[in-house]
Amino acid sequence: MKPVASQDHRNLRTLVSRRLPSKIFNRLREIGALADAMDAPAYLVGGLVRDLLLGHTNLDVDIAVEGDGMTFARRLADRYGAGLKIFEKFATALVVFPDGFKLDVATTRCESYAHPTALPTVKPSSIKDDLYRRDFTINALAIRLNVNRFGELVDLYGGLRDLEHKVIRVLHARSFVDDPTRVFRAIRFEQRFGFRIEKHTLTLLKEAAASDLVHRLSGPRLRNEVMRLLSEQAPIRTIRRMAEFDLLRFLHTGLAWTARLAGLLSDLGKSLAWWTKQYPRRSLDRALVYFIGLMDELSASATGAVVKRLAMPGKETRKVQLVKKHLEPALRFLVRHRSPRPSETYRALADLPDEGLVLLVAKARSKDIVRLVSAHVTTQQQVRPSLNGVDLKAMGLKPGPIYKKILDRLLEARLNGEVKTKADERELAKKLAKV
Ligand code: ATP
Numbered sequence: 001m002k003p004v005a006s007q008d009h010r011n012l013r014t015l016v017s018r019r020l021p022s023k024i025f026n027r028l029r030e031i032g033a034l035a036d037a038m039d040a041p042a043y044l045v046g047g048l049v050r051d052l053l054l055g056h057t058n059l060d061v062d063i064a065v066e067g068d069g070m071t072f073a074r075r076l077a078d079r080y081g082a083g084l085k086i087f088e089k090f091a092t093a094l095v096v097f098p099d100g101f102k103l104d105v106a107t108t109r110c111e112s113y114a115h116p117t118a119l120p121t122v123k124p125s126s127i128k129d130d131l132y133r134r135d136f137t138i139n140a141l142a143i144r145l146n147v148n149r150f151g152e153l154v155d156l157y158g159g160l161r162d163l164e165h166k167v168i169r170v171l172h173a174r175s176f177v178d179d180p181t182r183v184f185r186a187i188r189f190e191q192r193f194g195f196r197i198e199k200h201t202l203t204l205l206k207e208a209a210a211s212d213l214v215h216r217l218s219g220p221r222l223r224n225e226v227m228r229l230l231s232e233q234a235p236i237r238t239i240r241r242m243a244e245f246d247l248l249r250f251l252h253t254g255l256a257w258t259a260r261l262a263g264l265l266s267d268l269g270k271s272l273a274w275w276t277k278q279y280p281r282r283s284l285d286r287a288l289v290y291f292i293g294l295m296d297e298l299s300a301s302a303t304g305a306v307v308k309r310l311a312m313p314g315k316e317t318r319k320v321q322l323v324k325k326h327l328e329p330a331l332r333f334l335v336r337h338r339s340p341r342p343s344e345t346y347r348a349l350a351d352l353p354d355e356g357l358v359l360l361v362a363k364a365r366s367k368d369i370v371r372l373v374s375a376h377v378t379t380q381q382q383v384r385p386s387l388n389g390v391d392l393k394a395m396g397l398k399p400g401p402i403y404k405k406i407l408d409r410l411l412e413a414r415l416n417g418e419v420k421t422k423a424d425e426r427e428l429a430k431k432l433a434k435v
Pocket of ligand 1: 182
């Protein structure tokens, strides 16, 4: 990073105008003017300030207002005909502009923790306190938005110096105890930016990791951090780092960093790259792919316990369960039957979500199996019989469980090319009905 401070005398107006799209820059200026009209100091805060200084793209705009941020958010929404959602309890608001652009507004606050891992009690306070409650110095920078002071960097805790020296540093010694999610956040920023966790911070982090604090985090909070680590560019590194700090035990005591896991995660990276190149328009939960990969050595019931601990939502839980149940049998089948009939491949793979197919390709490490998965996704998944239940009824066949048998068989026949037309299917259906 270039030493921004010495170049710009700590005024970042030029940097903000150069690095942000003009639409956002102009909105920030308007926010500054509105804050002036309300006589309220307003700031750009959080990850966007850090990323502006690092030269990384980030369009998550967080505004902090000293005094009454909620009234400010209401006025802002009124002025631009924007949608507004206020979370009174947290003194935060989401403003959604008519063009779809969103930003968060919060009243600057101080936080106190009734006990470690509790959600903090929040009281309105100064920007100084608001920055002090943050996780790391590099995330505790702000940029003033009021018109005459637009672009002024507020750096009360050495965040700029730490950005320049590529250092992750907590603001105070209780930081990880107050909020152990910061242990995971430290790994996230360390690995994402290639920064170093400062010595004292590292000691505090290790102490927190060695304690039972993480056990006290709620499922959703722990899940959020773990999945965010798995969403990073190189989850193999964030997972290894979690293992180094012995954090995997908070998911399950049976999890460990092994050469096998390292190999699988590396193959997963390649398999994911292949999949996204091949099927760029299919939505894939990349973090979930790594999650299921991480669970690879665990039994279905142990994985179930992890899913429960993390309070995974139903959709993800279902996917994990399906993969646990169907991946190994599918893999065994494909390894054994080098050239299965299309209907056999279909049956082996039909119950696997895309995330499971990606993992299967990683585990198979075989070009033949990649080809089979490819044919399954591009062709077989699109195949349907032309006839349906209504057609069978119109043909005079008596409804009952036989319908499912017939339709399944018709699909098989279609997949294998044994029937080509609707007439072929009718004929086959009649034959099957007689048996
Ligand atoms: P990312 O780029 O991964 O989204 P971010 O820094 O924007 O990182 P957020 O989780 O969106 O991360 O948080 C926004 C800001 O809120 C952070 O920069 C930090 O100042 C503050 N913050 C978030 N979580 C915590 C926490 N657990 N403890 C203290 N401060 C936090």
